[in-house]
Amino acid sequence: MDISGNTVFIPGSTSGIGLALALELRARGNTVVVGGRRAELLERLAAEHPGLDTVRIDTADPASIEAAAKEVLERHPDLNVLIAMAGIMRAEDWRRPEGFLASAEATIETNVLGPIRLIAAFTEHLQTRPAATIMTVTSGLAFAPLRATPSYNASKAAIHMLSESLRLQLADTSVRVVELVPPAVQTDLMPGHAANERNLPLDEYVAEVMGLIESQPDAREIQVERVKFLRYGEARGDYDQVVAALNASEPANR
Structure with a gap:
């Protein structure tokens, strides 16, 4: 991905990363x-x-994704980069059904179905651009689990493998697939972060x-140094030592 000269759409980017x-x-x-979802914040x-x-755009709502994609492409027909940023992270207790099921369903809806629907809405257009990028957003927790967030961990692991698979399918097109792999960052993704x-x-x-984007324009994954402890355990x-260390410092890690 080139560092400049693009037209970029980033759903889920009204705060944080x-x-x-x-x-x-x-x-x-x-x-x-x-x-983003909140009109007043966007204004x-x-x-x-x-x-x-x-x-x-509400990435948990298929109709909202469809309407937003139409609006974006009407205003920016030269769009060539999609960054599927939107996501949620919640603590869950799977020992009690009432403690996790609603949260798990919402997490999968937002973190897995959301990116899938976004990519589906833009893939045909992106293939018409001479150089295009789909950037997915996973986490170090796609590679080492945090005890408190089972559905989040699983959702990011799913997006990692989706990214790997899409890269293979789109290899003969103008669309590159890049995975952004954050560690724990000081944002409001979870209370206390x-x-x-x-x-x-x-x-x-x-x-x-x-x-990293500037120095490694052909990178398949954007990995800051901090996330490599989780990524390559x-x-x-x-x-086993990585998982133990990660959970010893719970809830600080993401």
Whole structure:
């Protein structure tokens, strides 16, 4: 993925990693469209950041995805990058059905079906562009599980394998598939994450991501140094130790 000169749509980017990445991409000379559910927040972001376009979208709602895709492509027919950022992370207790089922269903709806529906809405268009990118967003927890968040872990593992598979299917097209693999970052994804000093500061994370995109334009995965402990535990042969260390510091890790 080139660092500039793109037209980028980022659903789920009104805060956290998504918004920080959107603003950095805008500063690098990209046209950026931010997607989110709350109209008033989108209006505020557009006012605070002139030139940033916004579109209302609820990635848990198939009809909203379809309407947003139509709106984005009508306003930006040169769109060539989709970053499927939207996601939720919730603690669950699977020892009690009433403690996890609704949360698990919502997590899979948002984190798995949401990206699938987004990609389905844009894949045909992206194949008409001379150079296009689909960026999925997973987590270090796709590779080592946090005890408190079973459905989140599973959802990110599913998106990792979806990314690997789509890369194979789209290999003979103009569309590249890139996976963004965050570690624990100081955002509001879960209560306490933003203030946790053990998590990677948001500005440091996005700066490292932008540097990796610029220096490794052909990368299949964007992995900051912090996430490699989780990402490669099985390959290194210390998976059990990684899982133990991750859960010893619960709930600090993502």
